[in-house]
Amino acid sequence: MSIEVQNLTKIYDGQKALDEVSFSIGGAEIVGFLGPNGAGKSTTMKILSGHIVETSGTANILGMDVSKESLEIKKRIGYLPELNPLYGDMYVREYLFFIADIHKIKDTQKAINRVIKSTGLERESRKKISQLSKGYKQRVGLAQALINDPDVLILDEPTSGLDPNQMKEIRSLILSLGKNKTILLSSHIMQEVEAMCSRVIILNKGKIIADDTIEAIKKNWDMNTIQTHVKFRDSVNGAELSLIDGVESIKSVDEKTFVIVSKGNVDIAEELFNFAIASNTIIVEQKEQEKSLESIFQKLTNHA
């Protein structure tokens, strides 16, 4: 097991930030930590990376206990803290050299060149960190986490605050790294977790409320309904619309636009088409809203 957490609890000033959390992560796998702010994602990651000490419970990385063999673990993990703290007055290469030096890496230049290449920092590698854009700073943060070629990567919100292009690039980088490393990443953006992770652990108020593959979570927590957003050219009678077979409820946005909730196993597209013809109008817009992790997440975290 790469990461094994048993009944992990952390109490800050009498408040439980983590409450008996247990999970384990095997080999090369990208696992997403999902949860609203203050759910305990960062706390778990800080304990795993050895920055803070747990109140009770155990956490093992690569078979070693984080509170007993933290120095040995730190040699073999990479950690990107939440707000990506960096030394602004250092140059990119200077900073990476410093981190490589702490790791006592023998061929520092080779290691620096490797991470600069893999994070796409070549063009900016001779600049001062404070002069870099946010996306490049994030890459520097990733580069320092990768310098020791770690077996386990812990990334706390690796794409927060990036623009969509940068987000895409960082995502593909993480995906390629995930082929031979264990990656635990946190996020409160569901699409991100859906795009990168095979498995997701949902935390809320310090407790795990779901731990499964994305498909299984979708299936288990599915409300078994489909939402369809439909817009007609002319105004139609909403009451008639609700008589269509399989429709559970409708909500009218205006006289022409409706949000229809129907049973998951019934396809109402044909019925809608027939309804439009019968009402002497046409459908100008029709969108079936996918059951995203987002809605499940909202449902799960509001429940608890």
Next chain:
Amino acid sequence: MLSIFKKEIRSFLSSLIAYVVIVVFLLIIGLFTWVFADGNVLILGHANLDILFFMAPWVFTFLISAITMRSFSEELKQGTFEILSTKPITDIQIILGKFFASVALVVFALLPTVVYVYSIYKLGQPQGNLDMGATMGSYIGLLLLGASYVSIGLFASVITPNQIVAFILGLFLCFFFYVGFQQLSNLSLFGSYDSFVQNLGIQLHYDSISRGVVDSRDLAYFVSLIFTFISLTFLTLRRRI
């Protein structure tokens, strides 16, 4: 530890701190030693560097507090300490790396004053009429005093993420340890404990070493003082996270 030491030295050099500290120190000491009418070597005509060794502890209270004020407060404020603490390096190595880097800066500030020693050696009548024992002792004393100030400054810096507060606190603690205990004992408030209180202060031990006698008691005092503040820094550091 060496990696932290190197990083700190680089950051001193790239952020102007090193140059400003060294230049200001030499300027103040140089002015008092050679130019200002009060106690200037040339006017007094004594072949010694008493004025340097009298002024330096005072100048150091300011300069060393300025050197150390950012060492931990900046790391804690920017969150970069989280990077360090998740790397294969212990807290004590981080603290010692920072400690020795600041001490190195103090040494670099003191080195050029060797020129003054040479000048006075040459100016002496007869030539070479300089108490080398006392001068050497004074330098050792000054170095130990500087190292003590650094450990005090590091402690002040770990207490608060605010650099200004760290500076003022460091300044006060250095000042108090230098003359505070001495002055308190002069008030004779503690009866038979007066000499104990006096012994807690830096001045007594500094003056004693300055006479050219490097006594093991004085050495033990400085080592314990540095050890105490390094330990306090170590113990406080984990509470700051």
